[in-house]
Amino acid sequence: MSLLFRAFLLAVLCFGAASAAQTENKSDMNASEMIRLADAGDKKASRYIGIIYEQGLGVKKDYALAVRYFSLGDERDDITSQYHLGKLYESGLGVKRDYKEAMRLYMKNASRIDHVTADTLKAIGDLYANGLGVPRDMNKAKSWYEKAKKARER
Structure with missing residues (x-):
């Protein structure tokens, strides 16, 4: 080393x-x-x-x-x-x-709501907004972006 x-x-x-x-x-x-x-x-x-x-x-x-x-x-x-x-x-x-695997990992992380970071929540929103690994869904994207904003304000 x-x-x-x-x-x-x-x-x-x-x-x-x-x-x-x-x-x-x-x-x-x-x-x-x-x-x-x-x-x-x-x-x-x-x-x-x-x-x-x-x-x-x-x-x-x-x-x-x-x-x-x-x-x-x-x-x-x-x-x-x-x-x-x-x-x-x-x-x-x-x-x-592998966007589906990325989403699985982000969602696993997000399930720990007391410890999840705003970056993880935003990443989930980005995948929904762009339809990567999941169907494109701007309502879900917006919801995750709002969660990310709240997490940043904590």
Whole structure:
């Protein structure tokens, strides 16, 4: 792993990125340890490794690996992973473009109304407005956009 990648991960960990790793000494954690935690079931580690690969933070962007780690996060019901994975399916980065799968992930996320983000609600509205993966329905799009607006005001 590159030194920059390790430094980034250490910085992320210092700010609580791997707080779910309760038995690990965060200050000594390196990239390979973070990946091991993600592979072992740590949903926060899965999310952050996914973001690192999606955005190319200290590593070359690798959407396929981002999909892998966001999928692990989704399996563990991590709403941030669900949103990012939905965006990758919607854009066809790292996976075959699949608007229905993107919508499924966004709707799974939206079912957690106390934790759903405005971005997720807007993404659902966009899919309805454009008829992507669902029949075009401007009334449903408007409803989801209104929910997104309310979520932004919280």
